[in-house]
Amino acid sequence: MPVLNEVRTAMMEFWQDHSKDGSIEEMMLDNNAATMTEEELPEILSYIPNVSGKDVVELGAGIGRFTKELAKDAKSVLAVDFVDKFIDKNKQETSKFGNVQHRCVDVTKLQLPKESTDFVFSNWLLMYLQDDEVKNLIKETLSWLREDGYLFCRESCYHQSGNKDRKANPTKYREPGMYEALFTSLEIPTDNNEEVFGYDLVLQKSVDAYYKLKNNKNQIVWLLQKVRRTKSSNHGYRTFQEFLDEKQYSVNGILRYEKIFGRTFVSTGGLDTTKEFVDRLNLKKGEVVLDIGCGIGGSAFYMVKEYGVKVVAIDLSSNMIKIGMERAEEMGVSLLDVQFEVADATKRMYPDSYFDVVYSRDTILHIKDKLDLFKRFYRCLKPGGRLLISDYACSPDEHSEQFKAYVKQRGYNLLSPEQYGKVLEEAGFVNVEADDRTDLFVKSLEKELVRTEKIKDEFVGEFSLKDYNDIVGGWKDKLQRTAAGDQRWGVFYAEKPVH
Incomplete structure (x- = not known):
């Protein structure tokens, strides 16, 4: 994989250090990951739309915690991650499914056809990207999605949540409002000069499992829908x-x-x-x-x-x-x-x-x-x-x-x-x-x-x-x-x- 810049190099070194076994503890950067996931995983799944018969792209797919759940109902799942050990473990976890493809690639370099998917799922990914990379990726997801398709993101905000020791931490813990503003402000053209495609917010909330188990209300999820819009339809505002x-x-x-x-x-x-x-x-x-x-x-x-x-x-x-x-x-x-x-x-x-x-x-x-x-x-x-x-x-x-x-x-x-x-x-x-x-x-x-x-x-x-x-x-x-x-x-x- 090509080295993009010093930040990407640091990120790769960070994950190489935390992917020696491909374990769930490494994936979640938390020594209590097994207990956490019992509460957290079903909750996260409860926020996503019905993916039955849909084409799904999972960004930062990791070892397959969510990949195997998405694959149960989806028409197809493309699992993307830039850590080869995580992708190898993901392949093992999803080997029984015939509808899962895997791609080991940096998401900032991922290229997909326009309007080729119904749902983009991202879990703990944007906080590992620089601001411009986040902006570019979100705009790309607008392009990949079919009209009325959905984007789901989950991020750690303000500070780290996991308790695993780290020699260094290149993660960017942003304020939720920064993500929200970015999600709803980006637009791409449609086939109609009077309209643009953008994201409407469906849901933003704290993850209850983290509040319950860690008193942490800064694990945030967003569900957004790709829609056509004009400024006149919202009293002169985007949304x-x-x-x-x-x-x-x-x-x-x-x-x-x-x-x-x-x-x-x-x-x-x-x-x-x-x-x-x-x-x-x-x-x-x-x-x-x-x-x-x-x-x-x-x-x-x-x-x-x-x-x-x-x-x-x-x-x-x-x-x-x-x-x-x-x-x-x-x-x-x-x-x-x-x-x-x-x-x-x-x-x-x-x-x-x-x-x-x-x-x-x-x-x-x-x-x-x-x-x-x-x-x-x-x-x-x-x-x-x-x-x-x-x-x-x-x-x-x-x-x-x-x-x-x-x-x-x-x-x-x-x-x-x-x-x-x-x-x-x-x-x-x-x-x-x-x-x-x-x-x-x-x-x-x-x-x-x-x-x-x-x-x-x-x-x-x-x-x-x-x-x-x-x-x-x-x-x-x-x-x-x-x-x-x-x-x-x-x-x-x-x-x-x-x-």
Whole structure:
């Protein structure tokens, strides 16, 4: 293999030093690798899409820990690694499969035909590449993948995780945000001058096994999907997630909301409405809740502390999740009890009949195809499972031009409460209750407005006078829209049939 530069030479020497036996301990750089892999391997596999009948490229395949799992269902697997002893061991581990090919090559030199694969799987690889090499490789994967194909990456961030002694460590432990920005910013041309191919984020989260066994929340996974996009489709931003994080839910914007709604809350009524809605679910200890659009965790923390449930808390805003994880530590809530994910609810797949409850507060207003989303909720709920949603809604009548402009600027897709309930029924839910609770919305807004005005000096001290005026003006605008009859607020309860 040709020497690329001093960095690549150092990397090769590093792995030659850690590949004498081709053991799992060497592969994971951890003396407890056998114990770790029992928890970690099935978890990692649970995050990848269905590869049945698909062509798979595995980068940094190592000794075949994942190769043999991917080969069970995939149409084909190309296992790539630059350490010959690892590839030799991989060949032994996968010898019974007739659908696996092996290639000993540096991934920075790997060449594959365009649109030749459905899934690229990378586990602990990018941290061994330089920044430009990472950028070039990610762009290459966009080229290799077919449209709507997936890229999965898992990396150690901030610091090393394994406990094996190392003479030297050329690994680059980056911040997760650096990877996220790179994944979603790279683009390649399509056959249409108006469009480009890029990656949309499906999932980003910490690996639970490492948090459980090592108290390490810096093992991060990403699942991304290759999609066509135009800037006009995301309000002038590359992705809808970028629109949320840079415009609607900036860190400053989130903290302003929290100051009004109460610590850990960013939805109408804060703890008061949370108590009312959650109590309606009759939660039981040990149940598992999917919290869609979890914000910074207020509802999830309340459910865990008051009812002893487990919560999978997802939000597409990485700003929300970052603050939520900080608040979890502050609230004394384990990240195993509230498992935060930066995830797209319209793309994230969960096991069928897994959750007891699906819960969402003022989030689905962003999503156009509500029927498809509700069908996803239906599939992942257990028979007899419950669903509770609060959401912005609109009147069934003609709306004012001012309201139409507001909805367009926000990127909302609103239904009347009655229409909302009918879509839930169309998705298969029964015992649907579609309540127009605009009265509670107005009551909460008025209460929050009074409180904000009382703490004006404190608020301005923490933020600015402009922030204060924005919040007060925004609340008054909501009251005006509800008084005009344009804006409504719906609360929806439904169940999945037992049989």
